[in-house]
Amino acid sequence: MSKQLQSDIVLTLVTMIWGSTFIIVKNAIQSLPVYNFLFIRFLLAFLLLAAIFYKKLKKIDKSTLMAASLIGTMLFLGYAFQTMGLLYTTASKSGFITGFSVVLVPILEAILLKRKPTKAATVGVVLAFIGLILLTTNIDLSINIGDFLTLLCAFAFAMHIVLISKYASKMDTYLLATIQIGMVALLSGIVSLIFEKPFIPTSLDVWGAIIITGVFATAFAFVAQNTMQAYTTATHTALIFSLEPVFAALAAYLIAGETMSIRAIIGGAFMLAGIILSELPEKKIEKR
Numbered sequence: 001m002s003k004q005l006q007s008d009i010v011l012t013l014v015t016m017i018w019g020s021t022f023i024i025v026k027n028a029i030q031s032l033p034v035y036n037f038l039f040i041r042f043l044l045a046f047l048l049l050a051a052i053f054y055k056k057l058k059k060i061d062k063s064t065l066m067a068a069s070l071i072g073t074m075l076f077l078g079y080a081f082q083t084m085g086l087l088y089t090t091a092s093k094s095g096f097i098t099g100f101s102v103v104l105v106p107i108l109e110a111i112l113l114k115r116k117p118t119k120a121a122t123v124g125v126v127l128a129f130i131g132l133i134l135l136t137t138n139i140d141l142s143i144n145i146g147d148f149l150t151l152l153c154a155f156a157f158a159m160h161i162v163l164i165s166k167y168a169s170k171m172d173t174y175l176l177a178t179i180q181i182g183m184v185a186l187l188s189g190i191v192s193l194i195f196e197k198p199f200i201p202t203s204l205d206v207w208g209a210i211i212i213t214g215v216f217a218t219a220f221a222f223v224a225q226n227t228m229q230a231y232t233t234a235t236h237t238a239l240i241f242s243l244e245p246v247f248a249a250l251a252a253y254l255i256a257g258e259t260m261s262i263r264a265i266i267g268g269a270f271m272l273a274g275i276i277l278s279e280l281p282e283k284k285i286e287k288r
Helices: 003-020 022-028 034-052 054-058 062-085 091-098 101-112 119-135 145-167 173-195 204-231 234-241 244-256 262-279
Strands: none
Touching: 003 022, 003 204, 003 234, 003 244, 022 204, 022 244, 034 054, 034 062, 034 173, 034 204, 054 173, 062 091, 062 145, 062 173, 091 145, 101 119, 101 145, 101 234, 119 234, 119 262, 145 204, 145 234, 173 204, 204 234, 244 262
16 A cells, blocks of 8 residues: 555544544533633643653654644644634634635645645645535625634644645654644643633543543544655645545534535535545655
């Protein structure tokens, strides 16, 4: 099995985990402040990875620490701007604008990494974006501060993907993932202390959500993303991640009985077609 195919399979699994845990997170933050939840979730993931990779952490160099901290800051800003944006805009518009990162990634990749996407990848991005439009319903064309904040969220998430592509082939990806997760925990804890009234939850349901998202959607997912992005492009990664709302809709259907409209199903088909098309001429990128 080629490294490219391995990365596609693992990144798709990561996207599936994120999409399927969306409803779990949504239920958890009904009884726990958002940044309080993020702090505990990412702290659990950091402690787990630190215990596994403690020997590597002892030998971490300054360049890896700085790069991982920058990537972690971008990841935190994505969550932060998305959460603030939701205070002033609708969930459907938030999902649509956040998904705009699939368009931003190839632009940032071309500017920062001097790596232009192939023609097929470009067409794939267009198809994925059309699918996102179809998948996201009830969007109006007015612009407010919430939309702008969510656009900053999309930029931060796009930068997160591009920066991982920049450093994953040069540095220890286990350390990159561990430190960036620790950075999100640190920043979430600071914001929670300033703007929220953090507390340790007692509900078993909330702790179940924290453990599931902390272990699988955070520790495993970000280690997998950092490691697999060494073998593929940022644009291709963004295309695969664009399937997250599709998996979220499927999980909502299976777990909560929510139905998908015909429009949403067609949108998901467009996004899948975009990913398949981008796959055809993609050159394999071997880790240096």
